[in-house]
Amino acid sequence: MLGSIQNHPLLISSLITFAERHHGDGEVVSRRVEGDIHRSSWSDVARRSRQVARALDALGLQFSDRVATLAWNGYRHLELYFGVSGSGRVLHTINPRLPADQIAWIANHAEDRVLCFDVSFLPLVQAIHSKCETIQHYVALCDDANLPADSGLPNLVSYERWIGREPTDYDWPTFDENAASSMCYTSGTTGHPKAALYSHRSTILHAYAGAVPDVLDLSAADCILPVVPMFHVNAWGIPYGAALTGCKLVLPGPAMDGKSIHALIETEQVTCAAGVPTIWQMLLTHVDANKLSFSTLRRTVIGGAACPPAMLEAFARHHVEVRHAWGMTETSPIGTLGALKRKHMGLPPEERAGVLLKQGRAVFGVDMRIVSTDGREAAWDGKTFGDLQVRGHWVIQDYFKHEGRSPLDDGWFRTGDVATIDPDGYMQITDRTKDVIKSGGEWISSIGVENIAMSHPAIQIAACIGVPHPKWDERPIIVAVRRPGMDLSAAELIGFYEGKVAKWQTPDDAVFVDAIPLGPTGKMLKSKLREMLRDYALPASA
Known part of the structure; x- marks a missing residue:
């Protein structure tokens, strides 16, 4: 029936x-290529x-x-x-x-x-x-x-x-x-x-899921600024979610620098913004350098790459809630969002931050699991890591024209990420499969090493890669860009790791560069970084 x-x-x-x-x-407000602000409805x-x-x-x-x-x-x-x-x-x-x-x-x-x-x-x-x-x-x-x-x-x-x-x-x-x-x-x-x-169908369901309180939390009373580009995964579905809720939509056009973004946030009274860490780093640098603040911004969604702890702390100082997100082109893209549960509200600030730094819980419409190397589903204990696989209402079942290998494994899409899931369902990316470092039979998360470096006040951006080692197979090094006007030696940066990670997880060296190559969506290109450092050799004492 x-x-x-x-x-x-x-x-x-x-x-x-x-x-x-x-x-x-x-309202729909846009900064045009012509340079002016356009207003429509x-x-x-x-x-x-x-x-x-x-x-x-x-x-x-x-x-x-x-x-x-x-x-x-x-x-x-x-x-x-x-x-x-x-x-x-x-x-x-x-x-x-x-x-x-x-x-x-x-x-x-x-x-x-x-x-x-x-x-x-x-x-x-x-x-x-x-x-x-x-x-x-x-x-x-x-x-x-x-x-x-x-x-x-x-x-x-x-x-x-x-x-x-x-x-x-x-x-x-x-x-x-x-x-x-x-x-x-x-x-x-x-x-x-x-x-x-x-x-x-998948787009409408994705828009519904993205608007709910534990995700973007959109309503007709909101004003949202998608800094994530409309040419990449439908701007995380925000244009559709904005129409669904009737909220004010502010579009930044080509002006993606920190000064322009801050001016738009303040002028248009933006309450929620979404983008990748590289954009928010430029925004925070501008705000802090000019002793500015946010008068209406209440929350920001960070995706595309892991949010460094220092960025979470910087937004918290400005009373802006960070919601960590994870997704990919093949998931439309929202897969998880890092909103807190009621049980977390009474935790000390540092413990709440530990939850928020994870990529978050699955959104209704997406299911996930982690699979160990033996092909079995791994435990949700927050420690055991495995290959992250997902399925759901807006996860692809095949690529256009059926090209490439099938992305599904028993109905599950293999993401290429390595992750853990804790008992509360919070997923944390520990690495991309191709970027995880194996040293002496132990796995080292490059993301964890990077986050520590980026918490140093003299570091603007940092990437961790593995380099060959005659005894340990691979050892991690940190490749970093100093903030303008800052002076920091390799020994000082390596020393910064003391007490923060196990000694065997500490990078063997620090290499400073003028810039770290970024991909077309703002992610660090570690393959190009490895090519840049193809002639690099670890110090003899390492």
Whole structure:
């Protein structure tokens, strides 16, 4: 016997329809590529999204055809989020920080038909367009006054002219909620990148889960700033969650420096912000150097890489709650969030911090386990580590075009992370499988070594890698960047580890560099770091 409940498919168009109807005057604020601040509302986004849908109809795009973007976080990109997917096409957000040849390969692999781009990416588009075999239409996200002249791009039109000639009424189509809505390629640090293909159903469920109190905790009274880019995993689903709750949405555009982000937080009275540690490090450096504060910011979500303890402490000094998160392109991306349970509220501050530094508890819709080297599920004791595997409503079951090995193992997706899970269900990443250091038969977490280095006041960023050792197989070294104007020797940094970790876990050496290579999503590229130090040899006494 079935329930007697109406059956409406979960479609992205329903989000923007709801936002317009119930939160139409809710603010959407963007810093534009042109440099100014643009103000619109959820009603404006809905109206212009319908014009996007009509413009795609006029181009003759079919159901599930791909529309690519190379764009910052802005209101026009937001309109594409709803107009493209809502009309039954697939939004393909491309990371502009990838190498040009890789972007061209991705566009061809996805078989993109239209490319919409911010004018700041014109040189990149000019460099790749002759290699893009399926793109037939180019749309510059600007008005006619800012349309690049003599671009050399076929069928180039300004976004405002493209949608401006279309009526504002449009009947969103109804179709299977399992239809593809958007796609995002992995960063592809080794081999060709692979694409996760999200569905309307998975996206709506992910938006619901992301908005609940123990995750992003969004409501119509909030103002959220996603510093995480809209070209990477749908900005962690925040644009959809903002429409679902009707909260104010602030989009930073291309200005990602600490000064610009702080000014936007204060001017727009942001209550919640989300981004990767490298962005927050720039923000905190600016705030502390200029003796500034946060008047409205209550919480920040940190993901993409482990949050250093020093960063957690720095935000706490400014009365900002940190919520540690974990996820990946293949999980849409939210997998865990580090909100405290009631039982933790009475703990001393240092013990609460120990819980918050873990990547957090699974969000409803995601299940997880850790598997030991013998293939058995490991205990949730907070000490035993194993390969982290997940499954759930928004976890992929295969990659686009079924390329690469199957990501599933008995229905579980193998993440490539090594982790522990404690009795309360809090997961902690101890390393990537490829980065864990094996020394004398014992495993050393590179993340743990890095966190200690980054708690030193003279260190800006640090990475731990393993180097060959004739006796112990591998030994850890710390590679670090000093803060401007700070002086610190290798011996002093190594000495800083005394009493903080076991002696065998202490790095054998410290190497100072001008910069640590970062990937297109802000993660440290340890493979490139190892290549930089390929001629490095441990000190003779090590």
